[in-house]
Amino acid sequence: MTRSPRAVARNVRAGGIDPGARGDVAREDQPWAWDESRWRGCVERVRAGRSLKPQAWPGGAEVAVALSFDSDHETIPLRNSETHPGRLSQGEYGARVAVPRILRLLDHHRVPASFFVPAVSALLHPGEIGACVAAGHEIALHGWIHEWNTTLDPDTERDLLMRSIDVIERLSGSRPVGIRTPSWDFSDHTLNLIRELHLTYDSSLIADDEPYELLADGAPTGIVEIPVEWIRDDAPYLTMDRYTGTRPYTPPRELLRIWLDEFEQAHREHGLFQLTLHHHVIGHRSRIIVLEQLLEHISSISGVFFARHDEVAAYLAGLDPGATRRGSDRSGSETAAS
Amino acid sequence: MTRSPRAVARNVRAGGIDPGARGDVAREDQPWAWDESRWRGCVERVRAGRSLKPQAWPGGAEVAVALSFDSDHETIPLRNSETHPGRLSQGEYGARVAVPRILRLLDHHRVPASFFVPAVSALLHPGEIGACVAAGHEIALHGWIHEWNTTLDPDTERDLLMRSIDVIERLSGSRPVGIRTPSWDFSDHTLNLIRELHLTYDSSLIADDEPYELLADGAPTGIVEIPVEWIRDDAPYLTMDRYTGTRPYTPPRELLRIWLDEFEQAHREHGLFQLTLHHHVIGHRSRIIVLEQLLEHISSISGVFFARHDEVAAYLAGLDPGATRRGSDRSGSETAAS
Amino acid sequence: MTRSPRAVARNVRAGGIDPGARGDVAREDQPWAWDESRWRGCVERVRAGRSLKPQAWPGGAEVAVALSFDSDHETIPLRNSETHPGRLSQGEYGARVAVPRILRLLDHHRVPASFFVPAVSALLHPGEIGACVAAGHEIALHGWIHEWNTTLDPDTERDLLMRSIDVIERLSGSRPVGIRTPSWDFSDHTLNLIRELHLTYDSSLIADDEPYELLADGAPTGIVEIPVEWIRDDAPYLTMDRYTGTRPYTPPRELLRIWLDEFEQAHREHGLFQLTLHHHVIGHRSRIIVLEQLLEHISSISGVFFARHDEVAAYLAGLDPGATRRGSDRSGSETAAS
Amino acid sequence: MTRSPRAVARNVRAGGIDPGARGDVAREDQPWAWDESRWRGCVERVRAGRSLKPQAWPGGAEVAVALSFDSDHETIPLRNSETHPGRLSQGEYGARVAVPRILRLLDHHRVPASFFVPAVSALLHPGEIGACVAAGHEIALHGWIHEWNTTLDPDTERDLLMRSIDVIERLSGSRPVGIRTPSWDFSDHTLNLIRELHLTYDSSLIADDEPYELLADGAPTGIVEIPVEWIRDDAPYLTMDRYTGTRPYTPPRELLRIWLDEFEQAHREHGLFQLTLHHHVIGHRSRIIVLEQLLEHISSISGVFFARHDEVAAYLAGLDPGATRRGSDRSGSETAAS
Secondary structure: OOOOHHHHHHHHHOOOOOOOOOOOOOHHHOHHHOOHHHHHHHHHHEEEEEEOOEOOOHHHOOEEEEEEEEOOOOHHHHHOOOOOHHHHHHHHHHHHHHHHHHHHHHHHHOOOEEEEEOHHHHHHOHHHHHHHHHOOOEEEEOOOOOOOHHHOOHHHHHHHHHHHHHHHHHHHOOOOOEEOOHHHOOOOOHHHHHHHOOOOEEOOOOOOOOOEEEEEOOEEEEEEEOOOOHHHEOHHHHOOOOOOOOOOOOOHHHHHHHHHHHHHHHHHOOOEEEEEEEHHHHOOHHHHHHHHHHHHHHHOOOOEEEOOHHHHHHHHHOOOHHHEOHHHHOOOHHHHHO | OOOOHHHHHHHHHOOOOOOOOOOOOOHHHOHHHOOHHHHHHHHHHEEEEEEOOEOOOHHHOOEEEEEEEEOOOOHHHHHOOOOOHHHHHHHHHHHHHHHHHHHHHHHHHOOOEEEEEOHHHHHHOHHHHHHHHHOOOEEEEOOOOOOOHHHOOHHHHHHHHHHHHHHHHHHHOOOOOEEOOHHHOOOOOHHHHHHHOOOOEEOOOOOOOOOEEEEEOOEEEEEEEOOOOHHHEOHHHHOOOOOOOOOOOOOHHHHHHHHHHHHHHHHHOOOEEEEEEEHHHHOOHHHHHHHHHHHHHHHOOOOEEEOOHHHHHHHHHOOOHHHEOHHHHOOOHHHHHO | OOOOHHHHHHHHHOOOOOHHHOOOOOHHHOHHHOOHHHHHHHHHHEEEEEEOOEOOOHHHOOEEEEEEEEOOOOHHHHHOOOOOHHHHHHHHHHHHHHHHHHHHHHHHHOOOEEEEEOHHHHHHOHHHHHHHHHOOOEEEEOOOOOOOHHHOOHHHHHHHHHHHHHHHHHHHOOOOOEEOOHHHOOOOOHHHHHHHOOOOEEOOOOOOOOOEEEEEOOEEEEEEEOOOOHHHEOHHHHOOOOOOOOOOOOOHHHHHHHHHHHHHHHHHOOOEEEEEEEHHHHOOHHHHHHHHHHHHHHHOOOOEEEOOHHHHHHHHHOOOHHHEOHHHHOOOHHHHHO | OOOOHHHHHHHHHOOOOOOOOOOOOOHHHOHHHOOHHHHHHHHHHEEEEEEOOEOOOHHHOOEEEEEEEEOOOOHHHHHOOOOOHHHHHHHHHHHHHHHHHHHHHHHHHOOOEEEEEOHHHHHHOHHHHHHHHHOOOEEEEOOOOOOOHHHOOHHHHHHHHHHHHHHHHHHHOOOOOEEOOHHHOOOOOHHHHHHHOOOOEEOOOOOOOOOEEEEEOOEEEEEEEOOOOHHHEOHHHHOOOOOOOOOOOOOHHHHHHHHHHHHHHHHHOOOEEEEEEEHHHHOOHHHHHHHHHHHHHHHOOOOEEEOOHHHHHHHHHOOOHHHEOHHHHOOOHHHHHO
């Protein structure tokens, strides 16, 4: 029912202008020729269910802050078969320089965080896992070698995920309960695997500012989604990749303003502020400043619930449905719409 | 007479450097080999006619403000056959979080707006249409599934447009009178269809700051064009698409300055300030601020005519030609030039 | 000796990483296998000769300011075979709205400028040519339909250039003396054609801040180069092209700072400040501000020589070689280097 | 073991989404199917060893500053077979205008620097080499014609490197001791060649802020790495290439803030601040300002060790291992990890 990711990528690069004109796409495969069951089926396969925004955060906090770091290190160039020393050293910086710098900063503010670690990254840097665990941080899943899930058949996706769970459990000392799909590339099969392998939360989708329960084909799953967003990710603004047009055009200090705006609005709404960072991106001298100043600002405020992603998920999963705010907050058009 | 959009896209990506050198382009098809009737015919097919900038706005207002929202939601990834959950959740945010937030803001300032809604988007979120209508906003056309018109044959374009009119009429309770082509991809056949289906205005072209009458091969059509511009659109600055180089490099607060500059100059010229926004782009916590501050500024000024696009079009279409400013304002080179 | 522009474009898009690996490039065609005569021949074909920076500007002015506008209008989409109404209307804005606005601004400051006009653009907007001439501006060459010279054989390039001279002479009333190659795509044959057709200056190359004499294979040609630069061009910062990654990411008011920095340094050096603008880029409400403020600043300073490009070229061509500054200013490494 | 750079570039442009789906990639060649020895072998081929950050800089300085200029001039377009005059003139600006301007600025502040010069660039501008040497600057290696090392077989890489050493030695009067691979494209063979040709340092990798010793398959080599970073390079922010999406979107004055942040943090850490500049990028009137203001700031501080890269390398190579800071500074996760 779904065209291959390769075809999609080709289309998108072409400005998405191909489908109707391409000889190798059958006429009924053009999205405007799809019948309602097809496009509705795509949309409903995995969708946001009830909001899990709580009436109150633990300790009466007025806002929750969940920081996360994707510890990709060398796995992104490896995943791309870019195995020459030059490209790999960009990831090496993350493990060698940025992780210790970030751990010191988190320790200084006594802030817990979640580290999403590809298994290969963990195997290359086992001491790092130990240091994170010793400091009280969560180690969660982030694929085997930062693979693209949507290019895999379900068996390969399951096999890589199971092996990743084993590696992370062995190195961190506890079984991971949460997953962030590499490149947020959540496939048509990912939700089934999350349920099959008894994980409690995902953090790869972007349908809300606040946590929500995932629906599978319309049915509640009990899985908590802690949503991410490119806006609250350092990579879109600051990544440098010589082979593509990706450049660090946004001045880092502008990010501070964007993230403060996100935080302050979350605070006003008594909601969640979630951030996704990459060691080899944010960990540099001129960029760690952004995280330093953000944490200084947030730490100066009282009533902040700093929490690991697994703690947020466990708190929300344990709440009575009446203790979440769906009724008051989403009473607009969506009640009727879904 | 026109080459396929696919070939165009390929050319453009190649820096436009291909045409003369490509073996598959006949020599007489190189644009520099075209005769005058060919390039002149392309230019005159659809062109800006008399300016519809009025001598005065209703109530003696000194400036008109027409806000619009393209309610694309999941239709852009669907149109691209990007049907995996990760990509679709970006559009889902628009419907689930951004629309209610935007409706509250518009209500707070008592500002009417126009919502251009692809039919599939409306079918996926029927409650949203009801909420918009109840709040006094316009629902207008924006394609079936955000298709590229220039890739379609005229019969398919007509069929999708007619089905879209039916869906929007059924869900909104009234027949739409205006259209914005998806991706502003106004084809060689679009103007004929607009006339055939008795729409009163289009809002997809960018030949002026002020509304104008569309000409078809030099002849007036009576169709009002309410022009858009990428400058007054949130997407070019803030879109994130992992598969291409499109990144949100512009800090949102810089947009406020750009749009205030556009508004203030429109005010000085006693003209129209038109804005095109996308729920999944502007509706985020750190971005809605831009719209909030813009509306606060504009609302603090007296003599502003806030209007839906259909109201602007109806007002201008009903004016006596002498009540528009073409004479005074376009008396420069263009009088002789056209 | 030179590979086709298409192959170059393909290489560059591939990160330039292809040449050695491509099966269709003979081994001796890899640039690192070229012998010295080959790479030296490429470099020396057209090169900067003696500096024409004068000891003094007319009237004892301390800085020269040469503004130029490339009046491309619909020719860029036409050149790319992008003939649908949507894309063409972007160029139409330039002719319809921006040119009158810019002419009013130039008139307000009594500043002369040079308009580089593709012949097809002039034929589509003959009244515009008349208005520019009446206001005292220069009309100069900018190709037939904004073609890529480096894709043409020499006979086609000559033919298009000759026809362009005829059109511009007929519509403007005088024979053009200067040329700016479309897209600054100066081919291996362009300099020969400039000499053959007795033009006096070119404004397409970027080897200096100050005017210089062009050398052909090491020999002086008498042709004046008035250099351009992407830094002093509005298009790189502000162009929007939906089909590529080109976006208006730079806030317009940042350009003011860049151009003021360029001007002020030119002032300190008693040199030339040259600017290349496009009507459909800079002519919008939120962007014309940049030009307004720039002209206000420059106009507030005494000792500025505002001049058309042809006036600059004529002044410099008429100077005695001793009245230029090569001796004092370029006495560094280049004396020995060339 | 490694796929060709061409295939990598194609993958990366496609969003890296190809590997699993491509028919021409054998299943066992998908990175997620690699066994541990394969991905570990890639990572360990060339890796960062002990930190060479010294306990103290010469003269008790609190920070070291190493400026470098890559004197590419015409070699980048030549390397890409872009041999038309327009493109070449962009590099010509570097040699003609920017180098003298930069030499004057360095002289004004009495700051030494390292110039990494492709051999073809040196042969095209021999006087420039002389001027740099006379001013006390280092001339170091930067390839033959800015070739991509990872596209070459080892013999071609060696041959080009040996010829480059000969040219630089002949023109500069002394044998170069350091190398920066063109485009930082450090191949699988580069480290072996560095050792074979008795160079003392490389400056192409980015695994640390501070210098370190290179390991080859886990074994110390004695080669000093003086790391670079795209953050401390002018090209990513300011390059303009018409054929790709590369644009100078970052306002130059924002770079000053980024580089001051990098410097100030280096100062606080008593470490190294290294910068990579390109004449044709930074040497323009509106950009040299950034370097001027940066040098004015740094020069106003006491306790700064300004040094050429060869001087930094010689100082660090001569230190007793106990005089470097690995123990204190890298005692976190990496001790256990590597």
